[in-house]
Amino acid sequence: MQTAQIESKADFGQIRYAQLWEDADVLTQALGDCQGKTLVSICSAGDNALAMLTLDPQRVVVVDLSPAQIACLHLRIGAYRNLTHAEFLQLMGARPSAQRKALLKKATANLDTASRAFWHSLRDDVERHGAGGVGKFERYFRIFQRYLLPLVHSRRTVDDIFVSRPKPQRQEFLDKRFNTWRWRVLLNLFFSRLVMGRMGRDRAFFEHVEGSPSQHVARRISHAAVECDPAENPYLHWIMKGTHGKALPMPWRKEFFDLIASRLDRIEIRPGSLEAFVSTGETACGYNLSDIFEYMSPDMFAKVYESILNASQPGARLVYWNMMAPRRVPEALQNKVETLSTLEETLKAQDKAFFYSDFVVERVKE
């Protein structure tokens, strides 16, 4: 097939999230014992649906409204099948590479024609940024990291963030070296409602949100930089340096690579909405709901929540994040659900994907 022909066939829309910005370590702990059960996951870039395979479920049903996001999962499936772990990291952008185009070809070799065509059309971007760097959200971080951060902090200061040190010294580093007046100006400008809406997130996202994004980000930076150890944080590393260091997101770590690769046939991809899945009459034992509730009005949220409960087995867990819009089990359904508060608190303290303000683990009563 001619290149132009291939490209004109790929019309999946845009990738928003080329990698998962939700911490799979806390997600998998929150889901509990799922051995032999059915799980459901929002796809996004696919990483967390793949991480859920480590729980040894019977299957993970993956849904997403966006064909481009589903294509991210297809790419990963091809990559786990056809690449070594070192090659996988290079393709994704976690490690430097001069051979990403060749790796992309190898990873997509056995995919369906449309997915292959889609990724072929993105080959130059993949070569430059890695497959985990080609989304709108990652582009937003790249502008921040390449053009704005250097106006505020030297390379040495940025590198120093990732030196492991005890908590009191992390606080001192944040107060004395990082949180300068220049940093605060940058934070207020870059994470303003207007700029975030334009460059990273949909404007619609802010319809149900209170407070300023920059105030929220400042609070969460303190969590990531002081409460947690930045040296262990792959998300912070990518934002500040455009790639990963020693720390990797859970499903990208070597110790899980072969296990995930051996269970790929348990992934069941259902392009479309979560609402479509829950109306099929099938039930599940655990849901990774990303932060989709934030995109819904409170009324719509209550309706969708109820339909999820109807598609849940007793004991099923609903796991989700909130960034700025508060969402928890609607009042009218509280008698059907128990909040696992102790587990939530433990996992919130460990959550490395630091921009979320709330992490929710709810369990359907038996």
Ligand SMILES: C[S@@+](CC[C@H](N)C(=O)[O-])C[C@H]1O[C@@H](n2cnc3c(N)ncnc32)[C@H](O)[C@@H]1O
């Ligand atoms: C809610 S967004 C959040 C992304 C996330 N913060 C991340 O790090 O990847 C994740 C995905 O949910 C999908 N999505 C949103 N609402 C959905 C729904 N009702 N059903 C299925 N997918 C949905 C979007 O297309 C998007 O790919």
